[in-house]
Amino acid sequence: MKKNFVKLIAIVCLSTSLFAFAVNTKKRVDPERDKLLLELLTFVIQKGHYNPAVIDDNFSKGVYKDYIAALDPSKRFFLQSDINEFSKYELELDDQLNNKDLIFFNLTYDRLMFRMEESKKIFKDILSTPFDYKIEEDFDVNYDKAAYAKNTAELKDRWRKQIKISTLSALTDKQKVEEAEKIKNPNYVSKSDLDLEKETRESSLKSLNESFGFMNDLKREDWFALYINSIMSQFDPHTSYFAPEEKERFDVSMSGKFEGIGAQLQKKNNYVEVSELIFGGPAWRGKQLEKGDLIIKVAQSNGVPEDVVGMRLSDVIKKIKGQKGSEVRLTVKKADGTIQVVPIIRDIVEIEETYVKSSLVEKNGLKYGIIYLPKFYKDLENIEGDGRDAAKDIAIEVDRLKKADVNGIVLDVRDDGGGSLATVVDIAGLFIKDGPIVQVKSGDKKEILYDTDKKIEWDGPLVIMVNEFSASASEILAAAIQDYKRGIIVGSKQTYGKGTVQRVLDLNQYVQNSTLGDLGALKLTIQKFYRIDGGSTQLEGVRSDVVMPDRYEYLKMRERDEAHAMSWDKIDAAPYTVWNDNAKFDQAIANSRKRISENFQFNLIEENAKWIDSRSNDNTYSLNIDKFRVEQNEIDAIAKKYQPIVDYKNDLNFTSLPYELEGMNIDPSLKEKRERWHESLSKDIYVEEALNVLDDLQPRLIVKHNMPEFKKGKLVKS
Known part of the structure; x- marks a missing residue:
């Protein structure tokens, strides 16, 4: 993989076209910087992307659609007349990109700034007088299907309804609080509905002022980055441009x-x-x-x-x-x-919360360890190699858990969006002797990334926890553990489904003698990765051995729901040897599935997931307070049925390792954070079932009366 990346850099660096960007940059002004940026990005992406899209009229239509939607997602700024004017360029953006033409961007940016100033006056005027919640009207919050306002009067009415649905919801919530206070204390003097209505408008005004204050803080270059990313997203969902500040935030998130x-x-x-x-x-x-x-x-x-x-x-x-x-x-x-x-x-x-943390828990007389990995972090800037690295930290936690005499480990990568590819190879290698971990493909060339260290940090029972937001490196780890039959994967029906590899290229390295400032970076999809069995995780993700019901299972939030996601495919398998100590796997999986099917809490979660899915198409709300209350009361009545999901608590006691207990003596905030984490674990039925699976994987001690080993006082592991 490293070899392929070097080739990519070589291709880009040796191009004579690229170094043309260095000519006459001293007198460039911002528009010239934008043109340079477009030219540079287009060239690099066409040369380096795994499967670059054809820049044609279809490409142009995609950019247009995504950009306009990003500028005005709730359709509260632009009029239909604006859209009619913009649409003249719908099939020209590919040509404008090739010609470094900024006409469309300049037009939309200037118009947005004008409409935003108009909108400030609109919402302030709306919130200056009380709402009439007795009139019969409703509002559809499905903005995707809504038409743009035909004129200013229609736009004002849309703003009014958007604000009104928000204040109406807040008002009814406040009224419920007042009613509850009165029941609790008969002497409580309730606030009048007029006072509550005024409070909701004041709160809404403050919120909108803060929101517009944030947008006012954005510079032209921030909006231009939005335009660029509408172009980048046509190649795939993970190719994107980082403005300088975004690149800095990305580096912090990766290194912690x-x-x-x-x-x-x-x-x-x-x-x-x-x-x-x-x-x-x-x-x-x-x-x-x-x-x-x-x-x-x-x-x-x-x-x-x-x-x-x-x-x-x-x-x-x-x-x-x-x-x-x-x-x-x-x-x-x-x-x-x-x-x-x-x-x-x-x-x-x-940033401590970026890093690995672990906990101890006892169950049925046995001790288990839980390791939570929020991200496959690695300090990429530290050339000495002594920076924080998730693989090194996991190894340390495993060693600490071994010293605590744990009987099994749960590795939790739920909501882990991935990170360093090298790091995931090292982490997987902690649990196997040696062998391939993942296959990486660039064009027609395939590379297999191996764990070459024969040392096994943990050879005992292992469970990997995943959910629908476990992506990329998390999926590589889960897939490798599953293919080796080294551990059992528990969690959502499938993981996110991101099977592509990105590299972040600093764009400044390709421009000589520029006085245009920091140009930012490009996160570019350069490879696809595959399981060692040959299958891609792209779109399909990793399917759990034990599927646990998930409240958000039916919502469209995975890679397969992205407009420009790359396709699934398969390559030849890599040679690998399955783990030889997995005789209990099938029974443990069967036991878990049976427990889940018979568990009231899991059945309630599944029912709740279907209800949430059924409500995803309910987008119209009454703005009449009496009807709104009836609708909300009906929803509340159903929601009460699912309250046990939130209130659930297991009987497990989670504790920190000794080294962390010492740290808490000098850091009260660490103690508070760990207590919050342990409390969340004690309410987590998924963790509880993962520990049940570890229980089923335990080698039980049995007595065989007719064997000489028993006569000698020995016990035999089953």
């Missing part, structure tokens, strides 16, 4: 660390507020910055403080972040109104 002060920030009116301090980070260690502080000014070391009130959140974050060892000085307003200057030396900050 960044250089900065270790504080989570959020916008609060015109201020930036400290919402949380990350344990172990510079701000936490300094003990001067506190949750709730409002940042007023930012200075670099002894530099002049810069006022950041009213500044975009992303721009403030840029000023606060910086290289390890450098100093930043924050002028903050404390909760008591005092102003302080807080100096902080920047350092490496690790």
Whole structure:
């Protein structure tokens, strides 16, 4: 795989066309930057994509459809006249792309900015007077099928109904709270419906102002990135352009660390507020910055403080972040109104929740370990190789669990969207002796990625937990464990179904002497991966050995539901040897299926899933308060039937490993986080059934009376 990626880079780097991009860039202005970006992206994607789409009229129609939908998903900005004007370009976007023409983008961007300004006046005017909830009218929230407003009057009415459905829902909720308070305390003085109605409008106005404030913070280049990604998505759902800030966020998500002060920030009116301090980070260690502080000014070391009130959140974050060892000085307003200057030396900050964590649990006199892997992370920037790596961390957790004398391990990759391909190969290798883990195909060439380390970190009973959001690397791991019959896969009917490999290419490396600033990066699909049995996980995902009912099973949220998803196919199997200690698998699977079929809770989850699916087409709501209440009461009555799903609690007690218990003594936030996790595990019927499967996989000790081993006082494992 690494070899193939090197070839891709070579193809791109050696192209004379590409280096033409370096000519005469000193005097370019932003439109020229956009044209350069389009040219660069088009060239790289055509040369490097696994199966590049043909850029023709059909391609153009796809870009047009996706882009307009992304600009105005609820159809509350554009009029039909705008769409009529835009549609003239529907079949021309392929030509505009080839010619680096920005006419369509400029037209839509300028029109959107104009319509957004109009909309601010519209919603403020609507929310200035009370709603009449007694009139007979309804609203269809299926925006995909809705037509665009024919004129401004129709658009205003759509805004009115969109806001009204929101405030009506909030009003009826508030009325229920007031009624409950009155029942609880007869002396309680209830708020009037007029007061409650006013509160809902004020809350809605605040929410819309914040939403538009966020959109106002977006720059033209952010909207251009949206246009570019409408182009990129035509190739496949996972090829995308990263603007510079997005690339930085992607790197943080992959490595789980960044250089900065270790504080989570959020916008609060015109201020930036400290919402949380990350344990172990510079701000936490300094003990001067506190949750709730409002940042007023930012200075670099002894530099002049810069006022950041009213500044975009992303721009403030840029000023606060910086290289390890450098100093930043924050002028903050404390909760008591005092102003302080807080100096902080920047350092490496690790986001603890990105990383692997494990727990112990006892069941039927046996001890088990649960390892949760949120992402197949790997510090790709650390060339020394000593950065955080999920494979190394899993190995450490397995070793800790072995020292705790566990009898089995559950590896939970639910909601794990994937990550590093090299990392998943290493993780799978922890549970087998050696052999192929995954096959990777680029064009006509196939490569098999092997675990070459004969050491097995864990050879005992193993269960892998998956769900419909387990994707990519999670699916490689589950597929390999399943093909080797090394462990049992439990969870949703099938996983997400992403069987493609992406690489992130820094676009700046291909442009010489540019003064146009950071061009961002391209996440490009360059390969497909296959199970060692030859089947692709693309679209099909990995089918669980034990299927557990899922509330969201019937909703369209997997790869197969994406418009431009690549197809499924199959290649030759790789030679591999099935795990020889799986005699109990069939019985364990049969036992689990029987338990699930007879379990009230699982049957209720299945019934709830079908009800949720049946409601997915109920898109029309009455805006008459009496009818709305009746509709909501009917829904609430049905929903009460499914309340036991939320209220469920198993009888298991989950505890942290000794090393973590020590850490909790100095980090109260870690203790709080683990307690929350353990509480969620104690309410998780899926984890409970995974442990039941581990129970069924246990080698039971039996006495064979007529055997010499018994006479010698020995026991024989069945």
